[in-house]
Amino acid sequence: MKRYERFADEISELIRKGVLAPGERVPSVREASRHYGVSPSTVFKAYYQLEDRGLITARPRSGYFVREQAPRLLTEPEATPGQQETADIAVSELAFSVLSSLQNRQTVPFGSAFPSPALFPLARLARSMAKGLREITPAGIIADMATGDGDLRRQIALRYRMGGTPLPVEELVITNGAMEALNLGLQCVTSPGDLVAIESPAFYACLQVLERLQLKAVEIPVHPREGIDVEILAERLARLPIRACWLMSHLQNPLGASLSDARKQQLYTLLKAHDVPLIEDDAYAELYFGSRPARPVKHYDDVGLVIHCGSFSKSLAPGYRIGWAAGGRYAEAISRLKLMTTISPSVPAQVAIADYLHQGGFDRHLRKLRHALESQQRQMLAAATRYFPRETRVTRPTGGYFLWFEFPRRVDALDLFHRALDAGISIAPGPIFSATQAYRHCARLSYGDPWTPRSEEAMAILGKLLATY
Numbered sequence: 438m439k440r441y442e443r444f445a446d447e448i449s450e451l452i453r454k455g456v457l458a459p460g461e462r463v464p465s466v467r468e469a470s471r472h473y474g475v476s477p478s479t480v481f482k483a484y485y486q487l488e489d490r491g492l493i494t495a496r497p498r499s500g501y502f503v504r505e506q507a508p509r510l511l512t513e514p515e516a517t518p519g520q521q522e523t524a525d526i527a528v529s530e531l532a533f534s535v536l537s538s539l540q541n542r543q544t545v546p547f548g549s550a551f552p553s554p555a556l557f558p559l560a561r562l563a564r565s566m567a568k569g570l571r572e573i574t575p576a577g578i579i580a581d582m583a584t585g586d587g588d589l590r591r592q593i594a595l596r597y598r599m600g601g602t603p604l605p606v607e608e609l610v611i612t613n614g615a616m617e618a619l620n621l622g623l624q625c626v627t628s629p630g631d632l633v634a635i636e637s638p639a640f641y642a643c644l645q646v647l648e649r650l651q652l653k654a655v656e657i658p659v660h661p662r663e664g665i666d667v668e669i670l671a672e673r674l675a676r677l678p679i680r681a682c683w684l685m686s687h688l689q690n691p692l693g694a695s696l697s698d699a700r701k702q703q704l705y706t707l708l709k710a711h712d713v714p715l716i717e718d719d720a721y722a723e724l725y726f727g728s729r730p731a732r733p734v735k736h737y738d739d740v741g742l743v744i745h746c747g748s749f750s751k752s753l754a755p756g757y758r759i760g761w762a763a764g765g766r767y768a769e770a771i772s773r774l775k776l777m778t779t780i781s782p783s784v785p786a787q788v789a790i791a792d793y794l795h796q797g798g799f800d801r802h803l804r805k806l807r808h809a810l811e812s813q814q815r816q817m818l819a820a821a822t823r824y825f826p827r828e829t830r831v832t833r834p835t836g837g838y839f840l841w842f843e844f845p846r847r848v849d850a851l852d853l854f855h856r857a858l859d860a861g862i863s864i865a866p867g868p869i870f871s872a873t874q875a876y877r878h879c880a881r882l883s884y885g886d887p888w889t890p891r892s893e894e895a896m897a898i899l900g901k902l903l904a905t906y
């Protein structure tokens with residue numbers, strides 16, 4: 438990371454935490470240079486970058502100021518409403534009909550689950566795939582199918598180590614995206630009819646996996662900023678025969694909430710006391726806006742109870758379908774289930790990613806990606822403030838590419854979804870994130886695509902639709 442980028446991230450963290458308040462003057466170039474021991478040109482470059490990211494603005498002859506936008510933004514939601522205690526799930530129909538409508542490329546993709554592919558180094562990956570395939574021996578193409586590409590596993594293990602959670606390479610099972618890791622992980626630790634603690638609202642694919650495996654959901658509320666309610670989880674664990682827990686401790690989908698380190702530790706201690714395995718979905722691990730990665734619950738795991746699932750789909754290589762499970766004590770069982778179902782993810786895709794990671798440049802790409810997403814979030818928040826009803830509440834995630842909107846209760850998000858689609862705009866309506874089709878007045882909107890006049894116009898149209906309820 439270049440010096441000016443590090444310095445820009447430090448200032449951006451101060452702004453995010455409110456240490457530098459909206460409207461406040463940021464240190465002058467001379468002050469910053471003296472105080473932080475960096476050259477004036479480093480400060481200039483950092484300030485230009487922060488200006489591009491929309492965090493500060495220059496005033497003629499007065500210097501740089503934190504952008505005056507926070508006080509005018511819509512307010513944040515508080516807590517998610519009550520959930521049913523246990524529920525059979527039947528969301529697939531609804532989720533599939535919503536998802537299939539997103540496939541029309543002409544729509545403005547606010548409902549999409551993927552950031553724009555334009556934000557990824559696809560040309561470099563293609564070169565890595567060609568190079569990797571030229572170098573692989575004929576025997577090598579099938580040699581590592583059972584375990585996954587050795588080089589790729591080592592590179593992933595290295596990233597765990599750099600993030601402060603060292604684990605043995607043998608624990609890593611390479612899978613077809615995080616989705617397969619999550620599926621196999623849950624399948625390994627449950628039998629049909631079992632109860633599984635999940636988040637509410639939850640990533641709709643989690644609900645579909647439970648439905649497929651004939652499991653029952655125990656929905657635990659998620660606070661939009663602080664993450665899953667550990668006290669309620671403790672109460673449910675004490676009373677119900679819960680066999681597994683599936684959650685996202687970091688940048689939860691759809692709320693963007695992250696647990697503090699203390700809460701993660703508390704959560705782990707609780708699950709360990711009940712010997713309940715955790716399937717930890719960390720698909721957005723790399724998409725944080727601050728300067729440091731978050732540690733997963735896996736970090737605290739000393740008995741192999743956590744199946745930590747990661748992916749390159751959202752950080753590097755969409756469509757390559759490469760993810761993994763750090764399976765703890767279940768690694769062998771997951772690996773066997775994988776051999777019985779898909780055998781192995783595509784070897785060329787694994788080779789390409791391994792070569793890319795080997796060449797270096799992943800972290801540089803990630804910094805660019807995070808900055809783009811941060812700036813796109815700011816633009817969507819500002820547009821929502823301009824066009825949506827004043828009573829609308831919206832989250833402020835510290836990473837990822839989703840905002841969760843709570844509209845006034847009179848809004849029917851499924852009806853809004855259909856009307857928006859007629860107007861060429863997709864959204865992800867709240868009920869697809871709930872086992873009981875709750876959140877009828879909520880929706881998830883993605884800012885994963887570069888902001889354009891068309892995005893702005895789409896927000897204005899949504900605003901007009903919202904005003905009709």
Ligand SMILES: Cc1ncc(COP(=O)(O)O)c(C=O)c1O
Pocket residue numbers: 550613614615616617640685690718720747748749750751759760
């Ligand atoms: C929260 C979450 N987990 C897991 C996945 C699946 O990731 P992959 O594409 O690697 O299978 C997604 C993708 O949409 C996701 O949003």
